[in-house]
Amino acid sequence: MVSQIQKSIQLVALMTAALVWANATAVCQEFKIETAIYAGDAKLPVAQNVTLFQNDLIVDLKVDFANPPNVLETKIYDSRQKKVTLLDHARSIRLEISDNRLLQMVDGLRRDISQKKDLQFLVSEVFEETEELETSRIVLKSPTIRYQVEGQRPTDSNYLPIHGEFLDIFTRLSASDPGGFPPFARLRLNESIKKMGWIPTSVEIEMGANALVPKGVKMKSTHVLIDGLSTDDLAKIEAAKKQWLGYPVVNLLKFRGIDQTASADNQSGETTATK
Template sequence: MELSSVVTPLYQFHGMLFCFTAVFFAGARLSTAQELELRVETEIFSSSNDTPVAHSLTLFRNGITWDFLDTGMGSNQEEIIVHDPNRERLVVLDTGLKIKTELNTIRLQRLDISLSAWAQKSSDPLMKWAGQHDYSDMLEVGETVIKLDGPRVHYDVTFTKNNNPKAVAVYRQFADTAILLKALMRPGGLPPFPRLAINRQIEKVCGIPSEVKLSISPKVPLVPGIQMRSTHKTHPQLIEGDISRIETASAQMSVAELIELDDFIHRRLKQRAKD
């Protein structure tokens, strides 16, 4: 499958992964959010392909989260998201275009309200279903699996229990923020509310997923649906090379051109059309 055919669902799915990816070890240093040091390495697969279509590395250090997404679109093409919850700030960097955009979490909170209202007015049963906030009666929670079914869509999350609820809560803060950011930057996809509901349930049972599956059936016959799967490898501390990667990203951020979000999205779409 050509990468261009999975870019949109890929980004939607990658946004969902922030709900799911961390497998927190009890030995992780996490008496407070600022003391967290953790790395999560994720591979994303499309359909039944055994070759990942994207790879992401998420690093937690000193109360800040650095997320590096490589879609394989070129050695210089990488998206880096920096989340600083203490300052309620997000920065998104495109290393290839050397541009960045900043926004605060209040804008994402407003998106939550407007996106739900828009989806509820849709004539598409799937979009309307995904625009609601309460899925408590629809979630199927097992010992190691959480499932959620809607019109043409199925979520299947395999998880393991974790005995550190503080770790789960800290990651969920980043997870929810990242999901809404993806919805803001790449509109037109499935609303994030089913994923947020699963995230809430996962926190309730202190379970951290090890594999996530998402399938969306097509509206009409003979048209391919969407099948996405992710696997996750987690380490309770950063490893050699992680600090230098953060330092390199910080240097790239400092020299990148700061532009408004709309311009940032436009330039990236224009570049992808060339690719």
């Protein structure tokens, strides 16, 4: 009887140790993705980003082409607090939006677009999906929009949950920007990327002429996944944290420059932009 109890205790101890080890492994994921964005058939990028993943924190840096590059814009997502923060370095201000508020903005934009006949396709477009597993490629095609994604499975599958959050949160952010592209088609693409368990290596979009882009659009982004974070990467994260804490919070209208008279005393950071 005593032997059986001892075996049970040992089994519980082993299971507990395994769980602790698994959790420690899951929360110690550090990696980065370097992104370059190309317009049309251009050979040189028009923009580039470095996205740093450290446990539950994502720091996305839009950088210029200097050597070393300067940080132009910073976006921070805290998965634990379910909040995204945008830093405007030129004005030293920040905007904070909760996940729930961002979802409300997306729903509001969906209702607005649904009422405009010439833009309804942005919400209602139906995509045909083709999976080319031998080339790690997905193609999504509708009457107006065509996406092509090439991807890779990360060496560590623990990257995928936080990367999936990154895809959706940063796509939804466009709903907070009057000049942003509506997120609905890209959110549909995100579903396919997450389903495949991939991190994209390239994403191409072609859109025919329509009421939103009369001349159509063709864009491509390339993505390089790098395991681990360098000392320089960690320093960038610490600098972003200090700016996060040091910049005063403003509301959405002021941050987006929609209402230049908006009071800096309004600290909600979640006012919906009117159109």
